[in-house]
Amino acid sequence: MPAQSRTSVAIVGGGPGGIGAAIALSKLPFLQVTLFEKNPEPREAGAGISLSTNAWKVLDLLGASEGVKGGSKQNTYQRNAYTGKVISIAEHPENSAGEHRGSIRARRTRLQRELLSKVPEGIIQYGKKLIRQEDLPTAGVGLHFQDGTYFVADLVIGADGLHSVVRRTLFPDHELRFTGNTQWRVLLPKALLAHLPDITSATGWWWGEQGHVYFSDVDDETETDDPYFEITVRSYIEEFTAGETVSWGIPASNAKVASRVLQFDERVQQAVGAVPEGQWREFSAYAGPRLAEIIGWNKVALVGDASHPLSGAFGSGATFAMEDAWILSRALEHTHLSSEPIKNALEIFNHIRTPYYDRMCGSHLHQQCPSEGGDFDDFLQAKVDMFINGDKDFIYKNDIEKVWREYLQEGQAKL
Numbered sequence: 001m002p003a004q005s006r007t008s009v010a011i012v013g014g015g016p017g018g019i020g021a022a023i024a025l026s027k028l029p030f031l032q033v034t035l036f037e038k039n040p041e042p043r044e045a046g047a048g049i050s051l052s053t054n055a056w057k058v059l060d061l062l063g064a065s066e067g068v069k070g071g072s073k074q075n076t077y078q079r080n081a082y083t084g085k086v087i088s089i090a091e092h093p094e095n096s097a098g099e100h101r102g103s104i105r106a107r108r109t110r111l112q113r114e115l116l117s118k119v120p121e122g123i124i125q126y127g128k129k130l131i132r133q134e135d136l137p138t139a140g141v142g143l144h145f146q147d148g149t150y151f152v153a154d155l156v157i158g159a160d161g162l163h164s165v166v167r168r169t170l171f172p173d174h175e176l177r178f179t180g181n182t183q184w185r186v187l188l189p190k191a192l193l194a195h196l197p198d199i200t201s202a203t204g205w206w207w208g209e210q211g212h213v214y215f216s217d218v219d220d221e222t223e224t225d226d227p228y229f230e231i232t233v234r235s236y237i238e239e240f241t242a243g244e245t246v247s248w249g250i251p252a253s254n255a256k257v258a259s260r261v262l263q264f265d266e267r268v269q270q271a272v273g274a275v276p277e278g279q280w281r282e283f284s285a286y287a288g289p290r291l292a293e294i295i296g297w298n299k300v301a302l303v304g305d306a307s308h309p310l311s312g313a314f315g316s317g318a319t320f321a322m323e324d325a326w327i328l329s330r331a332l333e334h335t336h337l338s339s340e341p342i343k344n345a346l347e348i349f350n351h352i353r354t355p356y357y358d359r360m361c362g363s364h365l366h367q368q369c370p371s372e373g374g375d376f377d378d379f380l381q382a383k384v385d386m387f388i389n390g391d392k393d394f395i396y397k398n399d400i401e402k403v404w405r406e407y408l409q410e411g412q413a414k415l
C-alpha cells in the first residue's frame with residue numbers, strides 16, 4: 001500500500017509500551033508507523049524486571065519471548081529485616097530447573113534488546129522529545145519536538161511513561177504526587193555477595209518498618225559463568241523537596257543508601273556495603289489517580305505508565321504496557337474498514353483496558369498499604385499476605401489473547 005494512503009500513527013516513547021506498539025502496529029499494512037523517543041539512543045534505567053505468565057503471553061504474541069532470559073524464581077523468602085526471621089517461603093513449582101517460562105527476573109536491558117530486535121528498520125527516530133501536541137481542527141494531531149521539528153499524525157499513541165506529555169495535554173488537571181517512596185537499585189556480580197549467608201541463595205524480601213530490601217537473580221546461570229544479582233533498597237518515608245527535580249536513574253552515594261538500612265540485619269548491611277561506589281541509581285516514585293478514560297480527541301490513546309500512573313505497583317507495569325499495545329493493535333485491525341476506524345478502535349481499546357485498571361486499583365491497590373495501627377508484626381504479616389494471599393491471577397496470569405476473543409464473543413463488538 002503506498003505510504004500516502006496509509007493511516008499515519010505516531011508513537012511517543014520507546015519503553016516496553018511504545019516498542020510493543022511499534023511491533024504490533026507495523027504488522028498492519030494499512031498503517032504507517034513512526035516511533036519518537038527522546039533519548040539519543042536506546043536507554044533503559046533500572047535494574048531487573050519481573051516477568052510472569054501474563055508477560056510470556058504477550059511477548060509470544062509480539063514474537064519477542066525467545067531471547068528473554070533471566071533468573072528463575074524457584075523460591076521467594078519473606079523475612080523480618082531486623083532479625084532475618086523467615087515469615088514465609090513461596091515456592092514456584094512451575095519454575096523447574098532450566099524452565100524459563102515461569103516467573104523470572106530479567107535484566108531490563110535484555111527485555112528491551114529483544115523487543116527492539118523485532119521492530120522493523122526505519123520506524124524509530126531517536127533524539128525526539130515531544131514538548132507539545134495540538135488537536136488539528138481538520139484532521140490529525142500536530143506534534144512539536146524540542147529540536148524544532150513538527151510531525152502530523154492521524155493517530156497518536158502516548159507511550160511516554162509516568163510523566164507523560166501526551167497525558168498532560170489531554171488531561172491538564174490530572175496531577176502526580178510524590179508517594180514518599182524512593183528506591184535505590186543496582187546490578188552487581190553475584191560473586192561479590194556469595195560469602196554472605198542467605199543473600200544469594202533465593203529471591204529475598206527483607207521487610208522493615210520504613211522500608212525494605214529486595215534481592216534477586218537477574219541472569220540465567222546456564223548462559224553465563226558470571227551471573228549478576230539485583231539489590232533494591234526501598235524507603236517509604238522520603239521527604240518531598242518542592243522544586244527539586246524528579247530523581248529517576250540518577251547516581252546515589254553508598255553512604256546515602258547505607259543510611260536507609262542502618263537497623264537492618266547484618267547480612268543486609270554487608271550486602272549493601274559490598275556495592276562499588278558510584279553504582280547505585282535512585283528512583284523517586286510518583287503516582288496519580290486512575291484516569292476515567294485513556295483516550296482523547298478521538299485520535300489519541302495512552303498506553304502503559306502514561307495511561308495508568310501506578311508507580312510500579314504490582315511489579316508488572318511493563319507487561320500492562322505491552323498488553324495495552326497489543327489490544328490497541330487488534331482494535332485497529334478490527335475497525336479498519338469501518339466508517340470511523342480510529343474513533344471506533346479507541347473506544348474498543350478504552351472499553352477493554354479501563355475496567356481492567358479499575359479492577360486493579362479499586363479492589364487490590366489498597367492491599368499495598370496495610371492499615372494504620374497495630375504493631376510491627378501485624379504490619380509485616382500484612383506485607384507478606386499481600387504477596388501470598390488474594391486473587392491476583394487476573395493480573396499475573398492474564399491471557400490477553402483470550403481477553404480479545406471474549407470481547408469479540410460479547411456480541412457487541414463494534415465495527
Ligand SMILES: Cc1cc2nc3c(=O)[nH]c(=O)nc-3n(C[C@H](O)[C@H](O)[C@H](O)COP(=O)(O)OP(=O)(O)OC[C@H]3O[C@@H](n4cnc5c(N)ncnc54)[C@H](O)[C@@H]3O)c2cc1C
Binds near residue numbers: 037162
Ligand atoms: C521501581 C520500579 C520497579 C518496577 N518493577 C517492575 C517489574 O518488576 N516488572 C514490571 O513489569 N514492571 C515494573 N515496573 C513498572 C515498569 O517499569 C513500567 O510500568 C514500564 O516501564 C512502563 O512502560 P512504558 O513503556 O509505559 O513507559 P516507560 O518504560 O517509562 O517508557 C517511556 C519512554 O518514553 C520516553 N519519553 C518520555 N517522555 C518523552 C517525550 N516527551 N518525548 C519522547 N519520548 C519520551 C522515555 O525516554 C521512555 O523511553 C517497575 C517500576 C518501577 C518504578
